[in-house]
Amino acid sequence: MPERVVVTDGVELCVESFGDPADPPVLLVMGAGASMLWWEEGFCELLAGGGRFVIRYDHRDTGRSVTYEPGRPGYTGADLVGDAARVLDAHGIPAAHVVGVSAGGAFAQLLALDAADRVLSLVLISTSRAVPGGGELPPPTGEFTRFVSTAHVDWSDADSVVDHLVAYARVLAGGRRPFEEAAVRGLVRRDVERARDFAAARNHDLLEGGGLSGASPSSIAVPTLVIHGTADPMFPLRHGEALAEQVPGARLLVLEGAGHGVERADWATVVAAVLDHTAPGGGAG
Template sequence: MGEAIVHVNGVELCAETFGDPQAPAILLIGGMASSMDWWDADFCRRLALGGRHVIRYDFRDTGRSATYPPGAPGYTGDDLIADAAGVIDLLAGGRAHVVGISMGGGIAQHLAVDHSPRVATLTLVSTSTGADDDLPPMDERLEAAFADPAAEPDWSDPAAVVEYIVEEQRLFAGPDSFDEEYVREIARQVVARTHEIESSMKNHALVKGSDGTRHRLGEVTAPTLVIHGTADPFFPPGHAVMLAREINRAQLLMLDGVGHQTPPQSTWDVVVPAILGHSAL
């Protein structure tokens, strides 16, 4: 299909597909404030070469999808879950291998328990069910950055916004897994493709979320793979261990030195075969 505007739940979403439409579908769901650009096109092509029909899409308020005023998202977390289900129906024939990272992993969990017929397998990347008391807190360095955030850029200055995104990504990455020039190039793509970058960077954090899924993890019936970085400062590895423990027969893959980030290129030789193998179930 390439990149196209599709109509889901009464809104326009931008989506792109790779590979044979008749092959088993993999839906990639991004993290908070992330357009589909963070699922690198070459990563998608590698999955497609493994015999998969790969789908990535822009959330509302990211990329070329429907946009709302900065500070005023006109949707809820439930709407974002319904959008993902709608993309599966429209582009995957009603069933897909679902891969979600961070906030996208939360959406994926809701799909697995509330829309289980749509989820062939589940892959949860750098995600959690939330900040329960028995789970490790975020890294002190990241907590300090949240307490004293960097000044906002001039949202009308693309170069300034790119640098702002790069520095934000640096905070979340593992100390040895941050490729600054690569991240800067993705950030340039994001800024160039996004209708309203200020909304994209702000609005998801303001969305009314759905209830947490921890008490429902026992309801997950889809075969589950948990992928997590050992240096994740936002959801330390204990979050991944909890998911793998509380989801029946879940498998755990830890990525040494990786932070809270889309799997970097250095991990693709491990991550791509893992997702392909898992989605062959």
């Protein structure tokens, strides 16, 4: 279906779906500060072509969902977790397979811990444990840290924002594969032009955590697949390994040379893994 804005619990969220609503539902949860466009249309169509009803949506303060004044988010991290359930409510879906990348993977974990009846299975990509504990994990790479600490961007200038986000995407890619700058620049440009107020996406950096206390990934009770790249500069591979070790029965899929996120070069591998995990008799069967 074409993208549309739904209102659930008074919250405006922009959603888009692919495939047959009668197929098993797969909810895609993007990372912080990123709209649903980063779940690229081709990726969604591949999943839908495998017999899944695929839903992607804009977080608050991204894309065409409700937007707040930059620097003054009117919500918490727990609200972003709850928005995943709100999207399911808007589609009349009691529970779905939930696929989260980066912070979206943390949101997915917290949803499974706080509302297990809404989650059929989890796929956690380029993410880490939603709740600290269970041993030390390596920090981001030096290149990532230097970029974040020295980047300069004029958030009132679309061209400056696009240049910054393309440079950031290059760092996130990890440097072990050719960087598809033209494709990334086109995606970033569409994202910036589509947003109600792109500067508001920075509100995600100001949020408190997911709002759960005492929870741990070891309490996740749904089938879980962890997917992680060996070149992830934000969450080095050990984060994915530790997450897979902590979630009972979780499986780990390592993507050689992949950075942070879902890269086009890995679409076929990731889609096949998600379809297998969410199939009857598969990882979530």
